[in-house]
Structure formats: C-alpha cells, structure tokens
Amino acid sequence: MTALIGPLALLAAALFAGAALYVSVAEHPARMALADDAAALAQWRPSYARGKLMQGGLALAGGLLACWAWWESRDWLWLGGGILLLANWPFTLLAIMPVNRRLEAVPPGSGDAGSRVLLARWGRLHAMRSLLGAPPP
Numbered sequence: 820m821t822a823l824i825g826p827l828a829l830l831a832a833a834l835f836a837g838a839a840l841y842v843s844v845a846e847h848p849a850r851m852a853l854a855d856d857a858a859a860l861a862q863w864r865p866s867y868a869r870g871k872l873m874q875g876g877l878a879l880a881g882g883l884l885a886c887w888a889w890w891e892s893r894d895w896l897w898l899g900g901g902i903l904l905l906a907n908w909p910f911t912l913l914a915i916m917p918v919n920r921r922l923e924a925v926p927p928g929s930g931d932a933g934s935r936v937l938l939a940r941w942g943r944l945h946a947m948r949s950l951l952g953a954p955p956p
Contacts, residue, residue, distance in 0.1 A: 831881030839949035860930035878907040
C-alpha cells in the first residue's frame with residue numbers, strides 16, 4: 820500500500836490542477852463572454868455547485884496523501900506539495916467563500932452589473948487557487 824501513496828497523491832494533484840486550470844482558462848472566460856449578466860450568473864451556479872465538491876475533495880485527498888508520502892519517505896518535496904494543495908481549503912474559506920455567498924444570494928434571473936463584478940472577482944480568486952494546485956516549473 821505504501822508504494823501507491825505517492826502515485827495516488829500525484830494523481831489527485833494532477834486532477835485538481837487540471838480541473839482548476841480548465842475553469843480558469845476555458846470555462847470562466849466563456850462565462851464572462853456572455854453579454855447577459857443574468858445568464859453568466861445562471862451558468863456559474865450549477866458549475867460552482869458541482870466543482871466545489873470535486874475540487875475540494877481532490878485538494879484534500881491529494882494534500883493528505885502527499886503528507887503521508889512525506890511521512891513515509893521524509894522527502895520534503897512531498898510535504899511542500901501537500902501543504903500547497905491543502906492551502907486551497909483556508910484560501911477558499913477565507914477569500915473565495917465570501918464572494919460565493921454574495922453570488923449565491925443574488926436571486927435567480929436577476930444578475931446585473933454588480934453580479935458581473937463579483938463573477939470577475941471570483942475568476943481572479945479562482946486563478947490564484949489554480950496556482951496553489953499547479954506544480955512548480
């Protein structure tokens with residue numbers, strides 16, 4: 820089992836990074852290209868609801884598995900990677916969650932310029948979260 824911990828940590832980290840990157844470079848820019856503010860918000864809602872479960876779980880699993888790999892190997896790279904993946908949780912809770920709550924509070928069908936500003940802010944914050952899951956060059 821121990822021999823699988825590192826590869827599983829890498830798999831979870833890669834899946835997290837790929838999903839986060841996709842949202843940052845493809846999905847969110849496409850959402851923001853919609854001219855209708857209400858439509859942009861309407862598209863964000865189900866996307867966010869599904870994405871938070873997947874990305875949160877991958878960041879947690881990858882981070883914990885990387886820390887386990889560090890514990891087994893004492894290779895500090897595992898610990899660093901694990902900490903970066905786990906850092907997505909406090910970053911999300913402290914920086915992104917207030918924006919999420921404000922977006923979720925907008926009644927369906929009533930998006931406006933204010934909700935577009937929040938969506939743009941959400942996109943910038945999500946891009947920062949993407950960096951926390953990306954491997955160093």
